[in-house]
Amino acid sequence: MKFCSHCIVDGELQPIIEGLGQVESFCPTCGKRKALIYDTDVHSELTEYFEQLLEIYTPESMLPADFPDEEKNLLVTELTDRWHIFNNKLNSTDVYRIIRALCAEKYTSMPSLFDARIGIAELNDKEYLKDHSLLRSNSWDDFVKFVKNHNRFHSNHIELTILNRYCSFIRKVYKKGSIFFRGRISSEDGFPVEEMGAPPSDKVTAGRANSAGISCLYLANDLDTTIHEIRAGIFDYVSVGRFELTQDIVVVDLKAIDHISPFIDGCDFVEHAINKEHLKRINLEIGRALRRSDSVLDYIPTQYIADFIKSILHEGEPEYAGIEYNSTINLTGQNLAIFYPDLFVCTDVEVYHIKELEYEKERL
Known part of the structure; x- marks a missing residue:
């Protein structure tokens, strides 16, 4: 069977297919043109990866009687929903055909792993x-x-x-010169660049990644996310500072925490499986927007996570400069919480007037 590097979205497996360099005019599985092709009749590089992953599963017929029914799934569902290995544009038949072709010998010896529900006994x-x-x-x-x-x-x-x-597993490097943005509601005259940074410690209020009194610089990756995050109202003026990174840094990319490849070096398949939902919850909680009626106490769990990440050292120096997480107010945006505000310098400020707002509602 033939499929391509576009059919596989796993970050560890994609480069293997790309490294084979077998280009064809189109992929017979997903239809992508000028695709880098993996042919199971020719290649075997991926087989060992999948066979090792399959070892953690037990067919339903061999699981204990008290094993939770909700933890039993078809292999296709596990590979797509739990592990996010395949492009979500592929249908279940495509995924089934790929995994059966990759692990043909395994299928012959234990077809129930592929055709019946399975589970991870350790769950x-x-x-x-x-x-x-x-x-x-x-x-x-x-x-x-x-x-x-x-x-x-x-x-x-x-x-x-x-x-x-x-x-x-989710380290992300930003190079010196990277640009992010921070907004403040202002008058039409705006704020000068020296007033656009993180507030001084005696004026710092609690945020999702910092306790009251501990400075943290909250940035966004684009203008729209910046304005959404400060919840600017109709006819408000917003000063938006352009912040430039002064040195290379490493952050923890929490928005990727529940999409870690099971094949990454040092990752235990079973331990990873039992922690997938916990990791997903951390990502959701870090990005969750609080309502006006919510208490600042609701920030405490994510502050605990962020403080721990801030405390991690490498050779006596802080390992991470901050965390990155999804914006839940602007779904296409990304936010940075920088533990050490002096790593960025504000180089310019522009003032925007909010002319119109759009509200999306849901009847309860």
Whole structure:
């Protein structure tokens, strides 16, 4: 069977297909033109990766009677929904044909892995979960309740060594000269460049990545996201500062935390599987917009995560300069929370007048 590097979206597998350099006029699976083709009749480079991943699964007929029904899925569903290996434009038949062609010998010896529902036995193993779950109680809500109402700074509900390891999988480098933006509601005269940075410590209020009194520079990747994030109203004037990075930095890209490749070096398939939902929840909570009626206490769980990331050292120096996360107010935008505001300098300010707003509503 033939498919291409466009059919596979996994960041570890795509370069393998591209490295083979077999170009054809179009891909017979997805239809992409001038595609880099992987032919299962010729190549075998991907087979070992998938066979190792399949080893963590058990056919439904061999799972314990008390194994949760909601954790049983077809292999095609696991590969697309849990692991995000294939382009979501492929249908389930395409994915089934690819995985069966890649693992033809495995299919011959155990067709039930491909054709019946399967599960990961450790998902129902309390001892394994206790030792390998990012959230020791296996519940984000338990963690939130503890840090909000019992102990704000030290929690046994989260396994920080595991969080540290997953952060290392989603490192993102920004080069000196990278440009981001910060907005402030202002008068039509705007703010000067020296007043566009993070506020001084005695005026810092709590945010999703910082506690009150601890400076953090919140930036956005484009103008629209900047204006959305400060929730500018109709007829407001907004000063938007252009911020330039003064040196190379590394951030933790939290928006990628639930799309980490299972094939990345150092990643344990089973541990990764049991933590997928926890990682996804962290990404959602970091980007979640608070309503006016919400309490600043709702920021505490994400502040805890951000403070831990800030505390990670490499050779005595901070490993990460900040975190990156999705904007939930402007769905195409991205935000940066920079732990060390002096890493950026504001080079220019422009003032915008908000002429019109669009509201999207949903009847409850």
